[in-house]
Amino acid sequence: MSNALKTRYDVAVIGAGPAGLAAAAVTARAGLETIVLDENPSPGGQVYRAVTTSPLHATKVLGDDYRRGLDLVRELERSGAQLVSATTVWSVSRELEVGISRHGRAQLLSARRIVLATGALERPFPIPGWTLPGVMTVGAAQTLLKSSGLVPQGSVVLAGLGPLLWLYAAQLLNAGASINAILETTPRRNLLSAVPYAPAFLLSPYFSKGLALLARVRRRVRILPGATRIAAVGDSQIQAVRFVARGREIRLPVDNLLLHQGVAPNVNLAMSIGVEHRWDALQLCWRPIADEFGRTSIPGIAVAGDGAGICGAWAAEQRGRLAGLRIVNDLAGGRVAEAPSEQSLRQSLRRWQIGRGFLDRLYQPAAQFRVPEDDAVIVCRCEEVTAGQVRHAVRIGCEGPNQLKSFLRCGMGPCQGRLCGLTVTELMAAERRVAPQAVGYYRLRPPVKPITLAELASLPRSDAAESAVVRE
Amino acid sequence: MFARLAAVDETSVSLRIDGEPIEARPGDTVAAALLAAGFQHCRTSAVSGALRAPYCMMGVCFDCLVNIDGVGNRQSCLVPVREGMKVELQRGKRAPVA
Amino acid sequence: MTHTADAIVIGAGIHGCSTALHLALRGVKALVIEKDYAGRHASGVNAGGVRQLARHLAEVPLSVASMEFWERIRDIVDDDCGFEAHGQVLIAESETELDGCRARVDDLRLRGFTHEELLDRTQLRDLVPAAAEHCVGGIVSRRDGAANPFRTTQAFRRKAIALGARFLEGVSVSNLRRHGRAWRLETTHGSFEAANVVNAAGAWADRITAQVGEPVPLQVIAPMLMITAPMPSFVAPVVILRGRKLSFKQFANGTVLIGGGHLGHPFRNENRTELDWHKLSESAGTVAELFPIMAGSTIVRAWAGIEARMPDDIPVIGPSHTSEGIFHQFGFSAHGFQLGPSVGALMAELITTGATNVPIEPFRIQRFSEHRFQHNQSGRQEPMN
Numbered sequence: 007m008s009n010a011l012k013t014r015y016d017v018a019v020i021g022a023g024p025a026g027l028a029a030a031a032v033t034a035r036a037g038l039e040t041i042v043l044d045e046n047p048s049p050g051g052q053v054y055r056a057v058t059t060s061p062l063h064a065t066k067v068l069g070d071d072y073r074r075g076l077d078l079v080r081e082l083e084r085s086g087a088q089l090v091s092a093t094t095v096w097s098v099s100r101e102l103e104v105g106i107s108r109h110g111r112a113q114l115l116s117a118r119r120i121v122l123a124t125g126a127l128e129r130p131f132p133i134p135g136w137t138l139p140g141v142m143t144v145g146a147a148q149t150l151l152k153s154s155g156l157v158p159q160g161s162v163v164l165a166g167l168g169p170l171l172w173l174y175a176a177q178l179l180n181a182g183a184s185i186n187a188i189l190e191t192t193p194r195r196n197l198l199s200a201v202p203y204a205p206a207f208l209l210s211p212y213f214s215k216g217l218a219l220l221a222r223v224r225r226r227v228r229i230l231p232g233a234t235r236i237a238a239v240g241d242s243q244i245q246a247v248r249f250v251a252r253g254r255e256i257r258l259p260v261d262n263l264l265l266h267q268g269v270a271p272n273v274n275l276a277m278s279i280g281v282e283h284r285w286d287a288l289q290l291c292w293r294p295i296a297d298e299f300g301r302t303s304i305p306g307i308a309v310a311g312d313g314a315g316i317c318g319a320w321a322a323e324q325r326g327r328l329a330g331l332r333i334v335n336d337l338a339g340g341r342v343a344e345a346p347s348e349q350s351l352r353q354s355l356r357r358w359q360i361g362r363g364f365l366d367r368l369y370q371p372a373a374q375f376r377v378p379e380d381d382a383v384i385v386c387r388c389e390e391v392t393a394g395q396v397r398h399a400v401r402i403g404c405e406g407p408n409q410l411k412s413f414l415r416c417g418m419g420p421c422q423g424r425l426c427g428l429t430v431t432e433l434m435a436a437e438r439r440v441a442p443q444a445v446g447y448y449r450l451r452p453p454v455k456p457i458t459l460a461e462l463a464s465l466p467r468s469d470a471a472e473s474a475v476v477r478e
Numbered sequence: 479m480f481a482r483l484a485a486v487d488e489t490s491v492s493l494r495i496d497g498e499p500i501e502a503r504p505g506d507t508v509a510a511a512l513l514a515a516g517f518q519h520c521r522t523s524a525v526s527g528a529l530r531a532p533y534c535m536m537g538v539c540f541d542c543l544v545n546i547d548g549v550g551n552r553q554s555c556l557v558p559v560r561e562g563m564k565v566e567l568q569r570g571k572r573a574p575v576a
Numbered sequence: 577m578t579h580t581a582d583a584i585v586i587g588a589g590i591h592g593c594s595t596a597l598h599l600a601l602r603g604v605k606a607l608v609i610e611k612d613y614a615g616r617h618a619s620g621v622n623a624g625g626v627r628q629l630a631r632h633l634a635e636v637p638l639s640v641a642s643m644e645f646w647e648r649i650r651d652i653v654d655d656d657c658g659f660e661a662h663g664q665v666l667i668a669e670s671e672t673e674l675d676g677c678r679a680r681v682d683d684l685r686l687r688g689f690t691h692e693e694l695l696d697r698t699q700l701r702d703l704v705p706a707a708a709e710h711c712v713g714g715i716v717s718r719r720d721g722a723a724n725p726f727r728t729t730q731a732f733r734r735k736a737i738a739l740g741a742r743f744l745e746g747v748s749v750s751n752l753r754r755h756g757r758a759w760r761l762e763t764t765h766g767s768f769e770a771a772n773v774v775n776a777a778g779a780w781a782d783r784i785t786a787q788v789g790e791p792v793p794l795q796v797i798a799p800m801l802m803i804t805a806p807m808p809s810f811v812a813p814v815v816i817l818r819g820r821k822l823s824f825k826q827f828a829n830g831t832v833l834i835g836g837g838h839l840g841h842p843f844r845n846e847n848r849t850e851l852d853w854h855k856l857s858e859s860a861g862t863v864a865e866l867f868p869i870m871a872g873s874t875i876v877r878a879w880a881g882i883e884a885r886m887p888d889d890i891p892v893i894g895p896s897h898t899s900e901g902i903f904h905q906f907g908f909s910a911h912g913f914q915l916g917p918s919v920g921a922l923m924a925e926l927i928t929t930g931a932t933n934v935p936i937e938p939f940r941i942q943r944f945s946e947h948r949f950q951h952n953q954s955g956r957q958e959p960m961n
Contacts, residue, residue, distance in 0.1 A: 045537060047505070047558045052536055059505045061486040092558075099850055114853060127538045137541075139519040139531035146535035149555075154503060154510040155486030159479040181483055242529050243518050261479060272538065280848065387533075388540060390525045409613075412620070412726040415829075420540040420551070420805060420876050452851065455537075456551055456805060456874035463864050463871075465857035524806040524830060551805050551874040570808075 011090065011106075011115065015041045017333055018104055018117035019087075020095050020275065023051020024319045025311025025326035026123030027078040032330030033119075034087035036338045041088045041115075043095050043106060045455070049082070050075045051125050052145065053319045056153040067180045068152060069173070071215075071319070078323065096453035098122075098279050102306050105452065112461045119306055119333045122276055122294075123326060126269040126312035129291075129371060130425050131166060132378045135238030136265065137387055144266035148174045157183040160261030163247050165189040165236055168268040168369045169216065175223045187258060188223070189233035189249055191267065193372045203364035210361025230256070234374060238263055267371040271313045274424050278450035279304060285443040288366050289316055290376065291428060292447055298352070299332035300325060308333070316366075321358040324351050377433050385433065386426040388419020393433060400437040407431065407448045420456055423448040480513045493563040508554035508565055509535060509542045520544050520554060521568035543568050577766065581607035581742070583927065584761060584770040586749055586784055589619035590725070590913055591905050592776035593732035594920025597653070600739035602928050607770070608733075608741060609763060611748040611780070612847065615729030618778055618883040619913065623801055623823055623835040624725045625814055626914045628691050629664040629717035630680075632890050634938035635911075636689055638918050641934055643691075643719055645917030652917070655731035658724030660828070663813040665695070665703055667714040667866070673818045674713045681715060691717050706810045706867050714818070722814050722825050725913055732916070749777075752787040759901055772927050774903045779844050779884040781892075781906035785941070788899040792907070793887050793944055798842035798849040798880035799835065799910045800856060804873045806830030811867070822862050832873065834863055837910055840880040849880035885909040886944075893919060893939035895926065903927060904941050 019030040022044035034040040042049075050057040054075025062068055063076075082089060090108065097105035103116045128143045135141065144164060150156040157178060162185050164171055175185060207213055230251040239246045239257075247260045270291035273283060282303040283292045293315045300308035310329040311322035328351050378385065381394025391414050399413045407423070407430050410416045416430065417423045423430070427447055435442040482489075482503075489501040495512060502511035509532040512520055519529040521543050532542035535555045545566040546552040554565070583599055585592045588610035596606045610616075626646050628639045650656045668674040681694045695703065696713045703716060733743060744765060751762035758769045775784040782794040807830050815824040821836035838855035856878055864871045886892060886907040896902035905923050908915065922932050 045556055047507070047556075056505070061503070061505070062483070067483075092556075094556075097851075097853065101850065103853075105853055112857075127536065128534065137528065137530065137533075139529050142531070142533050142535070146533060149535040150480060150510055150513065154506045154514065155483040156480040156510060156514055157483060159481050243531075274538075388525075390523065390528070412615075412724075412730075418877075420543075420874075421538060422877075424538040425534075451877045451879045453875055453878065456876050458549060458871070459804070459860045459864055459873050459875060460871045462853075462857050462860040462875060465853060467854065467857075549872045570806075 011041070011113065012039075013113075013115050015039045015115060015117045016337060017041070017119045017121065018043065018115065019121045019123055020098070020104075021051060021123035021125055021311070021313070022046070022049035022089060022091070023053060023123060023125045023311060023322065024075070024078055025125070025313070025322040026051070026121065027082045028323040028326030029121045029123060029310050029330040030087040031081045031085040032327050033333050034085035036334040038334065038337055041090060042082065043093050043104070044089070044091050045094045047092050049079050049089060049091060052149075054078070055149055060152050061155040062152065067177055069177065074319070094455045094457070095275065096455045096457050098275060098307075100279060100304055107457050107461050110461060111464045112457060113466055118337060119308070121300070121326075121329050121333070122307065122309045122313055123311045124272045124275050124313045126316060127272045127424060128266055129268050129270050130429050131265040131267055131375060132383050132385055132393070132429050133236050133238060133375065134380055134383055135240065135244065137384055138238050138240050138244045139242070140240065140244030140261060141238050141263045141265065144171050144174045144264045147262070147264050148177065151177060151181065157181055158262035158264070161186045161259055162262045162264065163187050163189065163258060163260050164264045164266070165191065165233065165247070166265050166267040167192045167371065168266055169365065170269070171266045172216070172219050172223055175227060176219045179223065179226055185227045186260070187228045187230055189236060189247070189251065190229055190231045191233050191236070191372055191375060192231070192369065194232060196368050196370055200364050200367035203367060207361040207364035210358070213361065234372075267375055268369055269312065269316055270428060271315060272424065273313070273447075274422060274450065274454055276302070276309060276313065277447060278452055278454050279307060281307060281309070283447065285441070286315065288370070290370065290432070298328060300329040301332065317362065318358060321355055324355040324358070327351055376429065377436050378429075385429050386416040386419065388421050389415045391416040396430060396433050397437050400434055405438070406434065406446050410434070411448065417448045422450055422454060479516060482514060491559045491561055493559055493561070493565060495565045496567055502559040504559070506559050508544065508546060508557045508559055508563070511559050512544070512554060512565070517567070519567070522570055524570050527570060578760070579607075579766065579768050580758070581605070581768060581770045583607070583772040583774065584609060584759070584768055585774040585776055587776035587778055587781070588614035588729070588733060588743060588745065589617060589776060589778050590615070590729045590732065590916035591619075591908070591919060592774070593729055593736055594916045595774050595776060595905060595923045596741040597732050597736040597739065598921045598924035599927065600736055600741045602924050604924070604928060605740040605742070607768060608736070608743045609747050609749055609761070609768070610743065610745045613745045614733040614743065615726045618881040619729045620726040621801070621879060621881040622725050622799070622910070622913050623825060623833055624658075624722045624913065625664070625823060625825070625911075626659060626661070626721050626723050627664050627717070627814070627911070628914070629715065629720055630666050630816065631911070633687075634890050635915065636684070637934045638915050638922070640689065640691065642915050642918035645921070646723070646914070647719070649917070653731040653735040655727065657728040657731055659721060660723070661719055661721035663703065663716055663718045664720035664816065665700070665714055665716045665813045666816050666818055667700065667704070667707060667711050668818050669711055670819070671712060677713065677715050677818060691719065693718070703813055704811060704815060706869055708866050708868060711866070716813070720814065728916070749784070752784060754899075772901050772903065774905055774923060774927070776905045778906055779842070779882045781884055781904070785904065788896055788902050790896060790898050790941055792892065792941060794907060795885045795887070796842045796844050797883050797885045797910065798840040799883055800838050800840045800851055800878060800880040801833060801835045802856060802859065802875050802878040803834070804832045805876050807832060807873055810869060817862070817866070820862050822859065822866065824863065824867070832870070834859060842880070842882045844882050847882070849882060851878055851880060883908070883910050891939055892941045893922070894936050894941060897940070897942040
């Protein structure tokens, strides 16, 4: 992989997770000048985090699925695409100009096509005390395990729902660590709405893997189902977790509280470009409006993978390939050697999407954990704005998240709504008694990742025109 | 607190966190090294002074901000450790060291 | 069904809202028609500078008058608007620039204005200790400061409503023509009539002037701004430069706002802008040179507003030249925020009494057709004299 960056590429792929790696391999093999930009030190995204460097790759701790990431990285390396790691993308414009930063210097590059493969992030889990040291996400703990072989010590409690919670619990047990309790928050009625989709789920690859995993964990860990009113308690760090289960109020001393209630598309970059999104009432998140090739409302910009809608790692690859194939068709014409046909990709995709219907319904997070009932709960972590303050702003006339920014600074911190956007949309919708679609989302502005003044000042000069012109 | 699994390589990268000498594994992020070394928090909030620690470990929460080699507001979960690195916990409105 | 109002104001930026408020104070209940929401554009996203400093001479009387309002803003709109007055300082980076400053201050004094004071090297550093070594002095305007632009616009709107004005937001004016003795406006929400109409439509004001046979050389611009993460407090006044594009302000929460008028690209039909990173990079370099402490600061957001610029960089204020009952209040060329309170008062005075206390002759709309304008190479119009 060459270190020197050009200023023009045929294809720029943002994100080196399964979707990004697969898309770039397709376009590079077709002879298109392709660059993959990723902010992490090594490729793999989140699901295959540190797959090329993990201290645990030789062990059985992480499971076999994780190894798929290595195959994808090798495929990319063979394809001729240029992979640039430890590189932050802080801006993408509608004119397909990408602002990046690496080694403390900024530069702009342009591409004929851009694939956004920035994946998913864990849903916010706004409970009292969730900002205390000692509280982190399950995904965060899993990253520490994968990248550094670290396991949480002392009394460890997991809370929430979703496949990742069970996967990590199993990995932790495999590593020889112990878990004090799992507070399961799956609402009972989810089972009812998921049951009609169960037959399809039984046919899916998720089923057998999932069941074995669940059984292993349930055998060895105390599970408290139907947990509600969860709160982290402590002053400078977490000391205990309080909750209600089986009608009783329980308090457990805790050193590490790990939260997870599913993942949602990371829409930050797509929103900042102006890609149109819609609210998905089943997955309870914003998704970019895109066709089967990931093409969005902005010409030249496609989305692939979990960033287009939660679909899982295997489906992310297929969507990446579909996006790549469409680009190859547009820019290079003809077929790509070694690539599956669009037809076979669609079939693969359908197979892996069977079972999503069941999981999406079973693991839909409970309303109390999406819209905090307690007014004192922090909604915007960056600016420490509470649910009560947001409710009050709505009552005095604030209609959407953008007006909220001006009233309360909510959403004006560096995370730009990555951790509060979903909560704010649903909280305002509930308070105004309208649909989340009507409330909308923050209007985002670049840089989507902070850059220093020195980095920006180091942008290579160009002969840009002096003043703006009117464009109608 | 987080502890290293026995199966993992020896640590060999030396850095300092708030002046304290720390050993980390090549490939650790600064956030991982911080947690492995027993630090409970990495910054105090500029808004209220509350203590904060890494939350998401993937660069979206911005709670893991520390000062690395003189530059503040660095997301420590995205920066790999380097020999001789100087890390300082970020206190309130952190000024870059001139 | 056509609705009639005492007066109609097109545009709910700071100027439209201020005019509506001052009309209401005089018993005229205006209807404000706004295509988005109050403060959506330039008025809500500018740097919030409350500045008398370095104004075009023609604007000085309006600016000085406005300062009186700003110092009583809480009484006027029941909100302090986040207004803080720690002064504004213009920095000279060379002896030549300082000579220019001296000449300016002398000229103002001759005309009876004392708000600008010359600063030497030492006095500059008393006010701005963090200024770089090469800065030789400048000018200070001590009563100046900054406020929260969105909050201010909304406060004017709220107070205007409390006094009887009505606001229709999300409604666009498509047509304006005479109907008997009144003006009839067709909008996306029906027809409205009034004897007096105020064109405070900002970057879209030329569409209104065209309706009454008064085309103007309005240029749509997108001035850009950046804001940083919180830093320990190191500068109290707002700082601007004489020779380069920069405006610089640190808020109480420690964040630093960097502006100065570098232009991005506006798309006014789509309510959006695109940033020019090369120009922002230049801005970043300027800041780092001026305040070395800023080099490692982090930029968390950049944006641009959609604003109207007139070729001579001063606004259009006054009655229509072609149509009785039409009044213009636009084209503030990226420095209209501080003028909002006084120009709204002036406009209300003009409409209700036919005259104004403060001279507005330099702002007349017909000036563009009076002088024979030349087009220079970039297509911008400039006066010949």
